[in-house]
Amino acid sequence: MRALLVAAVVLGLTTVAFADSPPPITFRIKGEVLLGARPILELTAAVSVTDVRIELDRDNGKHLALREAKLAKGQVVSLPIGDGAAGKASYRGTIAATVGGSAWTNPLVFDTLVLAPIKVTYDAEHLDLDKRELQFQVSRAIATADVIVFGEDGTELGKGTAAYADEAKPTTWLAITWTQPKSSRVATMKLRVAAADGMATNVELVPWSVAIEHEDVNFGTDSAVIDPKEAVKLDTSFAKIAEIAKRVSFVKMQLYVAGHTDTVGPNDKNLRLSNLRALAIAKYFRKKGLTMPIAFAGYGEEVLKVQTPQDTDERANRRADYVLAPAGSPPPFKGPYAKVRVSWAQIK
Numbered sequence: 001m002r003a004l005l006v007a008a009v010v011l012g013l014t015t016v017a018f019a020d021s022p023p024p025i026t027f028r029i030k031g032e033v034l035l036g037a038r039p040i041l042e043l044t045a046a047v048s049v050t051d052v053r054i055e056l057d058r059d060n061g062k063h064l065a066l067r068e069a070k071l072a073k074g075q076v077v078s079l080p081i082g083d084g085a086a087g088k089a090s091y092r093g094t095i096a097a098t099v100g101g102s103a104w105t106n107p108l109v110f111d112t113l114v115l116a117p118i119k120v121t122y123d124a125e126h127l128d129l130d131k132r133e134l135q136f137q138v139s140r141a142i143a144t145a146d147v148i149v150f151g152e153d154g155t156e157l158g159k160g161t162a163a164y165a166d167e168a169k170p171t172t173w174l175a176i177t178w179t180q181p182k183s184s185r186v187a188t189m190k191l192r193v194a195a196a197d198g199m200a201t202n203v204e205l206v207p208w209s210v211a212i213e214h215e216d217v218n219f220g221t222d223s224a225v226i227d228p229k230e231a232v233k234l235d236t237s238f239a240k241i242a243e244i245a246k247r248v249s250f251v252k253m254q255l256y257v258a259g260h261t262d263t264v265g266p267n268d269k270n271l272r273l274s275n276l277r278a279l280a281i282a283k284y285f286r287k288k289g290l291t292m293p294i295a296f297a298g299y300g301e302e303v304l305k306v307q308t309p310q311d312t313d314e315r316a317n318r319r320a321d322y323v324l325a326p327a328g329s330p331p332p333f334k335g336p337y338a339k340v341r342v343s344w345a346q347i348k
Helices: 228-247 267-288 335-339
Strands: 013-015 025-030 032-034 040-045 049-058 063-071 076-080 087-099 102-115 133-138 144-151 156-163 174-177 186-194 200-205 253-259 294-298 320-326
Touching: 025 087, 025 102, 040 049, 040 063, 049 102, 063 076, 063 087, 133 186, 144 174, 156 174, 228 267, 228 320, 253 267, 267 294, 267 320
Parallel strands: 032 102, 253 294
Antiparallel strands: 013 025, 025 040, 040 076, 049 063, 049 087, 087 102, 133 174, 144 156, 144 186, 186 200, 253 320
């Protein structure tokens, strides 16, 4: 007893029909799965059958043999196919069984696809908001990428798309550009990358950060105590921070306070002093009512605003930076800041 296959099996979940209806055994292929799972060959017995044998040859030369001693009428069994390795595989073979003492066989031809997820990595050094270009890396080859950028009020500013013909290696930086109005400012970005096999990954990026323009607090010599007369400067800065937080409310943000000193005194002493002054300012903002996370760190005399010789009393260098950035992101300090190793701490 032999039937002819009249419907080709395709990826996804597909039921196969035979010329003699109903056949003693039907099957479905769950051929498209994510990495970590294996494609499934699902058999359904229309009648009681015995000695079920499946012989398959894969396109890489490997042979697969599956056996079931018997299947009762209506019984469903699921049989894993392949080794679960990422990629496409083609199978060709037969399914055979004994039905009421007679031999039955039928050809099997189908494909499977194990989809490896796409991991996207990027960093601030490979994002140029002025040129409107983002560079990123992927864990495996992709075919296309799309990006949408949003402004500080959450509205869409622009978008871009790119196609990639070559194999993308993990060490390759891929670029995508976008268009947006000249006077606009990007707050968030949504990047979607897709492989030729249909696997896609969506990533949300928050490149937004704002340095708060302010008047620096004047501390006493070797002191980290905020003079009450200087508090008005911090009150003005607090109002600016609160206004921005309200305007960009859809971004969960954090305040970074970076302290600095001039070159008077030993470097290690200045490092401790700058850290204490940054902490004092952070505590002031918290006491004032700032509820967002606040991080602080001291840079000592390592990042001078005005370059001076050692032991130079330069008021412009006795300062602090206040920067708003997305919560949980790396500290938004580049250039000379990146060359200095500091320990950021959070206040409660």
